[in-house]
Amino acid sequence: MAKLLEVKDLVTNFYTYEGVVKALDEVNLEIEEGKTLGLVGETGCGKSVTALSILRLIQPPGKIEGGKIYFRPDGKSSKKSSYLDLLEQSEAFMRKVRGDEISMIFQEPSSALNPVYSINDQISESFLLHRRRELSESVVREIEEKVDKADSILKKIVYKMKRGTYRKMLVDENSFLLKFLSGIPVVSSYNGWLKKSAKKETIEILKKLGVPHPQKLVDRYPHELSGGMQQRIVIAMALACHPKLLIADEPTSNLDVTIQAQILDLIRKSRKDLGTSVLFITHDLGVVAEMCDRVAVMYAGSVCEISEVKELFKNSLHPYTKALINAIPKPGGKGKLKSIKGTVPNLINPPSGCRFHPRCPNQMKICRQIKPELTRVENNHLVACHLFTGQR
Amino acid sequence: MNMNILVEVRKLKKYYAIQGGVFKKRIGDIKAVDGVNLKIRKGECLGLVGESGCGKTTLGKTILRLLKPTKGHIYFDISEEIKQEVEKLEESTDSNSQKLQELERTHDLSNFEGKRLKKLRRRMQIVFQDPSSSLNPRMLIKDIVGEPLTVHGLAKGLEKRERVINLLQRVGLSEDHLFRYPHEFSGGQRQRIAIARALATNPDFLILDEPTSALDVSVQAQILNLLQELQSDFGLTYLFITHHLLVVEYISHRIAVMYLGRIVELADTKELFENPMHPYTQALLSAIPIPDPEVRSHRTILKGDVPSPIDPPSGCVFHTRCSSAAKECEERMPDLVSFGDEHYVACYRMNHK
Numbered sequence: 001m002a003k004l005l006e007v008k009d010l011v012t013n014f015y016t017y018e019g020v021v022k023a024l025d026e027v028n029l030e031i032e033e034g035k036t037l038g039l040v041g042e043t044g045c046g047k048s049v050t051a052l053s054i055l056r057l058i059q060p061p062g063k064i065e066g067g068k069i070y071f072r073p074d075g076k077s078s079k080k081s082s083y084l085d086l087l088e089q090s091e092a093f094m095r096k097v098r099g100d101e102i103s104m105i106f107q108e109p110s111s112a113l114n115p116v117y118s119i120n121d122q123i124s125e126s127f128l129l130h131r132r133r134e135l136s137e138s139v140v141r142e143i144e145e146k147v148d149k150a151d152s153i154l155k156k157i158v159y160k161m162k163r164g165t166y167r168k169m170l171v172d173e174n175s176f177l178l179k180f181l182s183g184i185p186v187v188s189s190y191n192g193w194l195k196k197s198a199k200k201e202t203i204e205i206l207k208k209l210g211v212p213h214p215q216k217l218v219d220r221y222p223h224e225l226s227g228g229m230q231q232r233i234v235i236a237m238a239l240a241c242h243p244k245l246l247i248a249d250e251p252t253s254n255l256d257v258t259i260q261a262q263i264l265d266l267i268r269k270s271r272k273d274l275g276t277s278v279l280f281i282t283h284d285l286g287v288v289a290e291m292c293d294r295v296a297v298m299y300a301g302s303v304c305e306i307s308e309v310k311e312l313f314k315n316s317l318h319p320y321t322k323a324l325i326n327a328i329p330k331p332g333g334k335g336k337l338k339s340i341k342g343t344v345p346n347l348i349n350p351p352s353g354c355r356f357h358p359r360c361p362n363q364m365k366i367c368r369q370i371k372p373e374l375t376r377v378e379n380n381h382l383v384a385c386h387l388f389t390g391q392r
Numbered sequence: 393m394n395m396n397i398l399v400e401v402r403k404l405k406k407y408y409a410i411q412g413g414v415f416k417k418r419i420g421d422i423k424a425v426d427g428v429n430l431k432i433r434k435g436e437c438l439g440l441v442g443e444s445g446c447g448k449t450t451l452g453k454t455i456l457r458l459l460k461p462t463k464g465h466i467y468f469d470i471s472e473e474i475k476q477e478v479e480k481l482e483e484s485t486d487s488n489s490q491k492l493q494e495l496e497r498t499h500d501l502s503n504f505e506g507k508r509l510k511k512l513r514r515r516m517q518i519v520f521q522d523p524s525s526s527l528n529p530r531m532l533i534k535d536i537v538g539e540p541l542t543v544h545g546l547a548k549g550l551e552k553r554e555r556v557i558n559l560l561q562r563v564g565l566s567e568d569h570l571f572r573y574p575h576e577f578s579g580g581q582r583q584r585i586a587i588a589r590a591l592a593t594n595p596d597f598l599i600l601d602e603p604t605s606a607l608d609v610s611v612q613a614q615i616l617n618l619l620q621e622l623q624s625d626f627g628l629t630y631l632f633i634t635h636h637l638l639v640v641e642y643i644s645h646r647i648a649v650m651y652l653g654r655i656v657e658l659a660d661t662k663e664l665f666e667n668p669m670h671p672y673t674q675a676l677l678s679a680i681p682i683p684d685p686e687v688r689s690h691r692t693i694l695k696g697d698v699p700s701p702i703d704p705p706s707g708c709v710f711h712t713r714c715s716s717a718a719k720e721c722e723e724r725m726p727d728l729v730s731f732g733d734e735h736y737v738a739c740y741r742m743n744h745k
Binding site for chain 1: 444
């Protein structure tokens, strides 16, 4: 399988008043086409920062300091279809990528949705931004039908004028004439047809996601919907343009189990239908076991183990992964839970060497001095731990 | 089994009024807790599970009398004879008899006021969900943990200090932490402080309202282990409120499943997980993501959302989402009926079997 995204030695820092928070310390990841990679870890280990860095959405005081993010676009937003380093691209290019090639589902649906816009406004926004050409085409087709059917000459002239504008849009959407027209109050409403056609698409995608009564729903506002329904809207926004990579940042952690099951089912189905790759960020190992093909475990800003799901649960190698799996209550399991002693370190002043060494049961002298690199131990199983790098 | 019952709740109702109009007239009720019967035995941990908005927290708070119940009885460490006498008197025609009022005033927690209530509060405490909002950011740890001792007049001066240190050590903190503020601690440590505060008055009964849902898994395991240790050391009785089913399976002896203000199933933990009878419990259990990729469970996914408690469905509150709802279910709410070995279910489908 071909790689879709490769993150190499990504470093992101946050410059706060208390000091430099070294949020990401050489993160390495790979996502294959059509596969789902789970990203697990505790709060503050840098899962979300990784996602935001991939989209280049890190805001000051944060800064991406180094590394490479290779991504292979579909050719929708650019003619090139080889790997591009997203960190070297212009902001204008990134705006085209976001929501079109890579899109994101955020954790809290109630804050991901804008309370003052209706559902239709929010979903059709991504069509209006990324699918202008397709929308204009369908509008031109629609107008042509109307021209044929129009009964008076006056109406025909009006329609033909409108058709002219949309054809112009098809040729060059940034043309000076269109910009000039959009400044004139009455004439600027030429966008109305586009919006109408975007609304149609919106209803279509909601229908595809199995949302009940999409026609009524699109005119509602976010506060009128339940948490599960809001999350579905956010998913619809993310999937609107059929992205190649979907980043799901804890999409179900604020939902109840029964609603969580519905949402996970929805993501699973649309992943299959669209062939989208997913970066699934979560702290719930149960969800990981169900949703992912491969898992990357993060601790304090770096990836400490990557492997296939089954391999990870059966034969985890890194001490942190082992401890994490032992710390969760399992169905039917009695007996004492094994907790990890201590707490997650402060990333302003992280431990030297391996960042896990103060809490590690098998720490050695070398762990305090040298940071272990992510090494391939077995086929498709990578670990960053001196226990394994030394031996092989 | 004939165990001592520490807390009993009978036909408890808690409605929140919805006010509207110019004169703030009562235009409706949110039926948060709607006729709950529950017995909590001495020394056990009863898990209370349900989705958000089903009234778990309201039930917990009402038992502590942090909220005044709309109707029903709450008994704390009261003998069975008195409970039965109250019931008998209530059923008799003269329901406003002096004796009944007297009994309710002296034994029913839902009618307690003032000194009598404060005296009982010493024996029951609560640990809240989010430790960062349940600890006063302007108070030192020694004052936070020592406050219950002062309020109830249990200790003063040096003695108080000693007891605070003892409590902190008991929950895994030390003397060094006395003069710090809550913001200097991590989430897990804050929850430890909240537990120490709850233990300060030496209570018999502790309500744990989602004590681990704001914590990470590794810290969650620490807190759960601590709670289990404390329970066996002090002989505490827990009401463990949570929405996390695997946590509740780990810590509870018995589990009550709540849906829209009512208890739909109550059973031994093992029995409930092995043999869930109510369709809601079945759906709930099948929805748990199991941390083992080998077991990809076949699941029943419930359709739709939880209905609004302002206008709950008629009859069985679950019938709108139930796959095997019959006509009967739309008409009357089934009672909690025992199906052998302390397994209670409120479902008509079970009655017919």
